[in-house]
Amino acid sequence: MTDPIRLSKRLVELxxxxxxxxxxxxxxxxxxxxxxxVEEPQFKVGDEDVVLHPEAVAAPVEPVTLLLHKPAGETLEQTLGRLAPATRAESDHGPQRPLSRHFRKLTALLPLEPAASGLQVFSQQRGVLRRLGEDGDALEQEFVVEVSGELADSGLARLGHGLDYRGRPLPPCKVSWQSERHLRFALKAPQAGQIAHMCRSVGLEVLGLRRIRIGRLAMARLPVGQWRYLGEHERF
Known part of the structure; x- marks a missing residue:
């Protein structure tokens, strides 16, 4: 039996x-x-069959950004635990092959509150970290909000401009009806609990909150609980 050696050394020999x-x-x-x-060069092998893929390329693993449709009611830690090869959306036909490094050292950007669902971004890429981190407050976010109750007089106009939160006036935002019980909010730098507070201020209760867009990037048809890679030419 061959004494175990590092996989990288065995590959050099082969x-x-x-x-x-x-x-x-x-x-x-x-x-x-x-x-x-096996993705660990230090992995020990003996007499096992070691094979290099015929299309192999000796190139560093590039950092990635993952877009997840977060389910409602999950904490950020629970949501992060969903990121694995098995939960990649079938519709994601990009060139990336899921690697273990893609799921390490991910930063959650513009995190959603636990009760909310929708588009959640996790990234390793410096440009995305800067865009959604340092410059995140300048990006418009769009939410679909399910509500109950009766909207007060001039309520829609007040939602757009004229309310305050935690003792401070809120900046103007865009609010419109999507359907009889669903409102669309487009606003920048929303705070946790802000949209629910805004709705209560005009006689409505929030039943569901879903983020569908960050900047120019929409969640589109990404299934709940599944993720995809950010495309090479996609920008927030």
């Missing part, structure tokens, strides 16, 4: 590449051990 190239192949998900993909 294909006569450099150690760095072997590490990149492995970290990129291009190497299988007895038919199972």
């Amino acid at each position: 294909i006569h590449c450099s150690r760095r190239e072997a590490e990149l192949y492995i970290e990129g998900g291009w190497v299988s051990v007895d038919g199972r993909i």
